[in-house]
Amino acid sequence: MNKRILHLAIPNIISNLSVPLLGVADLALMGHLGTVQDIGAISLGGMIFNFIYWLFGFLRMGTTGFTAQALGKRDFPGMMMHLSKALLVAITTAAILLLLQSPVGWVSFKLVGSSPEVEALTREYYRIRIWAAPATISLYAFTGWFIGMQNTRFPMLLSIVINILNIGFNALFIFVFGMRADGVALGTVLAQYSGLLLALFFFFRYYRKMLNYFTLDGIFHLTAFLRVNGNLFLRTLLLLMALSFFTVASARQSDNILAINTLLLQFFTLFAYFLDGFAYSAEALTGRFIGAADPVRLRRMIRITFLWASGLSLLFAVGYATGHNLLLKVFTNKQDIILGAQEYLHWIILIPLVTFPAFIWDGVFIGATASKQMRNVMIVATAGCFFPVYLLTVNPMGNHGLWLTFILFMATRSVLMTRMAKKSIPRLQ
Template identity: 45%
Template sequence: MNKRILGLAVPSIISNITVPLLGLVDVSIVGHLGSATYIGAIAVGGMLFSMIYWIFGFLRMGTSGLTAQAYGRRDLAEVILSFVRSVGIAFGLGLLLILLQYPILKVAFMLIDATPAIKELASLYFRICIWGAPAVLGLYSFAGWFVGMQNSRFPMYIAITQNVVNIAASLFFVFVWNRGVAGVAMGTLVAQYAGLLMASLLWYGYYRRLWPKLNWKMLTDYEAMRSFFILNRDIFFRTLCLVAVTTYFTSRGAEQGDVILAVNTLLMQLFTLYSYIMDGFAYAGEALTGRYVGAHNRADLERMIRALFAWGIGLALTFTLLYGIGGSSFLGLLTNEREVLNASSDYFYWVLAIPLAGMAAFLWDGIYIGATASRQMLYSMLVASASFFILQGLLQQQMENHALWMAFIVYLFLRGLVQTGLARKILLKSER
């Protein structure tokens, strides 16, 4: 069981680590163009797309669970149907985003305060990169389907391909064609479609034998479509709650001044680093849970959950130890601002609580997605999000930024706790 978990988790972790490289490469390139305005434009443009695409994460998660269960049942017709349905909806949503690009951009700059120069360049970046929406959302569906098929290597290959193409194309457009921010956007766009091409070639090379199994009439089956949209609706609202908590955390820190904002941003990098690792194991949980639920194999499902949590506890303790020993030194690599580093020491102990507080939430998320228990995921997120806002509101006057961190830790812990209490449904589902 450990071999299966690691076989799925390790490639997913590598894929996760490569994700921020796309943005990092863009910032690094414009950082050598001689103006801070370029960096600000890329930062704002990147933030816009992060907010937009994050909301459509259900395309990956919903597809993963449904595909893994069909794989476990050995229902090849449903396996290929899940793929075609998800990719078709992803492309449709991508085209819709292109059609709505102007009102989206207008609303975005009503919410984001930026200088006219940054708005102009960020708008240019947005208007080019928005044409990659079908590719990005399509890749969400491909990635979810591959994971559901117990194959996390292909998403890793795709992520590596995107990064290599992005570096080469952006350097060419910026320094050979002298296109500035537009060149960076063009490089990103080319990389997105290169990733989609890679995904298509991998799918064709290894899974085209499934195509004859497709029943085109089933694509419009009312009950199947209804189940698909109910599943993704729950995941969509869960994601909105997550975005609300994250956005409020950032904005509340910004209200407390530049130093506190910088401190919170730095400390959150330690949470992000931990999440890249735990998400890899959560993806393994998605794939294997769906497989065992689909096969009605409760014995292996319970074995997998025990093994997964053994890894989770071990990793949480390891990260707590590593952060306790070297966390402050890591922050020193991110900034040399002494005022920020000194202020971060006042809040650093909250970071030490993140691994153990958040471990169960990460792993249960993967298990619940694999079991397509999206309603229970939503319930746990609603409880945890409500606790975050209530606790922070009650304590902000007395504890200020400490209240924000305490509320965040409680939010992470409650997600896992509520999901633990609701987990019996997943075990019962594997017996049907």
């Protein structure tokens, strides 16, 4: 079981770690050749699309759970049907997004706010990059399906190839064609469609036989598929609201606090890159064992995954406690920010210890398609913990109150999902 878990987890960890390279490369290119306004446009444009596309993460999660369960049942028509439904939803939602690109853009620019020069460049960036939507959202469908088929190697390769191509295209458009933020946007569009072509190649090269099970019968019967994905969408939206509010609340305090909290959140992000690998593994294996009606291996897999996650969280906590100065200097060379961050390091040490159950249970619940329970937990954690705790602590505790809010928010998710697991996960009773 250890080998199976690591076989699925490690490629996902590598895939996650490749993601930040693109943002660093984009900023480095603009930092050396562009203006301050170009850097701002890429940052704001990237933030807008990260928010939009993160909302579509529900499609990957839902597809993984359904596909893994079909695989466990050896239901080959079901495996093909879930990919077909995911692609149908992806293409439909992408088409709607393209049709509504003007009002979506208008709302986005009103919310982010910037100087006229930066807004003009961001609008150009947005106008170009929005056309990557069909490829980007379809890639969520393929990635979820591959993971559900117990194949995390293809998503890893897709992520690495897309990021490398993106950097290459961006360098070409900036160095050779003299483009600016618009070149970065165009590079992203081309990289996403290249990734979609690679996903199609993987499918036709290694899963061609699945086409024998393709049928239009039932492809439009989307009630169960949309119900699960709708719950996952609401869960993701609430999570985004909490994380976005954390940034807004940081900015309300001062520019220094915003910089410090942004820096410290990188510690959480780094930990998440590793834990997500095990969460994805839990998604794939939970769905498979539920589909195969194998409660013994399901319980064993969950127990072993939690052992790996708890060991990793302890390692990160110790690493953050002993090596925080080194990490802070990697993220910034500004001494005032480094010194200011020291005051809040005890919260950072708590993050791995408090959050790891939520990560793993997310994976288990996704594999079990227990999306209603995930949605309900997030509603309670957001409305019943995050915002009330913030309102009670922000004045007497300041930024410490904000970090306490974040920690209790994640702890609430961990505790509630642990308590709900036996009732929510089939075969776990």
